[in-house]
Amino acid sequence: MGCKWSKDQEKAEASGDAAASGDAAAADKAAEETGDSPRLIVVFGATGKQGGSVAKALFKDPKYKVRAVTRDPESEKAKQLQEQGAEIVKADFEDASSIAAALEGAYGAFLVTDYWAHTDMDKEVEQGKTVVDACKAANIEHLVFSGLESVKEALGKSCPHFDGKALITDYLKEQEVPHTIVHLALYMENLLSQMKPAKNEDGDFTIGVDLAGKPLYMISAEDCGSCVRAVFDEPDEYKGKQIGVASDCLKMDEYAAILTKLCDKNILASKMTPEGLAELELPYAKEMGVMFEYLSAGEQERDVDLTKKLHPEVISFKQWAENNKDALLQLLE
Numbered sequence: 328m329g330c331k332w333s334k335d336q337e338k339a340e341a342s343g344d345a346a347a348s349g350d351a352a353a354a355d356k357a358a359e360e361t362g363d364s365p366r367l368i369v370v371f372g373a374t375g376k377q378g379g380s381v382a383k384a385l386f387k388d389p390k391y392k393v394r395a396v397t398r399d400p401e402s403e404k405a406k407q408l409q410e411q412g413a414e415i416v417k418a419d420f421e422d423a424s425s426i427a428a429a430l431e432g433a434y435g436a437f438l439v440t441d442y443w444a445h446t447d448m449d450k451e452v453e454q455g456k457t458v459v460d461a462c463k464a465a466n467i468e469h470l471v472f473s474g475l476e477s478v479k480e481a482l483g484k485s486c487p488h489f490d491g492k493a494l495i496t497d498y499l500k501e502q503e504v505p506h507t508i509v510h511l512a513l514y515m516e517n518l519l520s521q522m523k524p525a526k527n528e529d530g531d532f533t534i535g536v537d538l539a540g541k542p543l544y545m546i547s548a549e550d551c552g553s554c555v556r557a558v559f560d561e562p563d564e565y566k567g568k569q570i571g572v573a574s575d576c577l578k579m580d581e582y583a584a585i586l587t588k589l590c591d592k593n594i595l596a597s598k599m600t601p602e603g604l605a606e607l608e609l610p611y612a613k614e615m616g617v618m619f620e621y622l623s624a625g626e627q628e629r630d631v632d633l634t635k636k637l638h639p640e641v642i643s644f645k646q647w648a649e650n651n652k653d654a655l656l657q658l659l660e
Contacts, residue, residue, distance in 0.1 A: 365392040366434040368559065371458065373397060373413070374404035376514070376548040377439045377473055384552030386411050391559070396429050420454035426461045435469040435559055436462055440495065446611070448487035455495030463504050469562050470506045471555055472499055474569070478621045486617040496569075507558050507565045511551055512544035512573035512629050513622075515647045523658050524586070524594055532659060533597040534586070535579040536604055536619040543582070543622060544573035544629040547647050553638040572637065573629035575644040585645050589652060592659045 372378030373395035385391040395413040418425035477493035478486035524532035558565045579596035586594045605616025
């Protein structure tokens with residue numbers, strides 16, 4: 328399936344500048360002047376990439392207050408969120424009472440579950456259900472969940488970090504909590520870590536996996552939060568819906584060509600197939616092989632046009648690469 332294009336969304340208010348600078352008092356004053364009380368959004372995983380991006384985006388709009396949930400309120404990231412105006416609360420997915428307390432008085436919540444913290448799908452599903460149950464009990468008006476598709480349903484093969492989120496989605500719908508499901512694309516930032524360019528014996532570099540000519544959806548993790556904020560901005564438009572966000576949809580050789588031109592290094596699309604990846608003796612190789620097999624089937628749907636409407640300043644892969652040129656060059660030394 329090729330790239331999908333669609334829909335509209337307005338930008339954040341100009342008065343959000345005060346909150347963007349971390350001045351929570353100024354944000355409250357701006358909200359008072361408009362006659363609207365800020366809506367409290369509970370952000371789970373606020374010290375991670377996704378949750379941190381959501382918190383950062385919400386800070387920019389005085390319509391919102393952020394309550395950041397973390398297991399370690401004394402962590403450096405938690406302190407940074409507090410400095411920007413977030414209320415920090417300690418809670419643990421394993422402690423239902425702490426989750427319930429974190430949701431008290433909130434309008435909405437953003438939930439991302441972290442399979443990679445323990446690599447246990449059943450545990451991730453139970454943690455997600457705990458939050459869903461707490462949201463239902465707290466009468467949360469809008470829960471935005473970062474979900475993924477069921478690879479097992481599509482391929483008959485298990486990909487736990489996808490399939491667990493699909494099971495949480497099913498449960499969320501069953502419980503009838505007002506919600507929006509957001510499916511994110513692969514992070515561009517992965518090219519700086521687990522998917523960094525690999526150097527060949529001839530001195531060339533390769534990226535990615537052979538997706539049989541199918542395009543790969545990607546987005547910068549930093550842009551995810553603004554898309555989520557736009558969903559909170561228009562609950563009547565997005566409640567009860569499932570949307571996919573991505574800022575680019577290129578083939579692997581096109582991504583490689585952008586990096587080659589920018590970095591002045593010969594960077595090629597990998598010839599490694601998903602099946603070949605699954606056979607490597609590397610941690611989670613089989614699981615990642617199944618994921619890439621799913622992506623190469625071309626069934627994943629992300630909406631580039633909708634993403635640009637939700638977040639007009641969303642950056643393309645080319646822009647992301649230019650912004651991260653120094654880091655990429657270090658990887659290519």
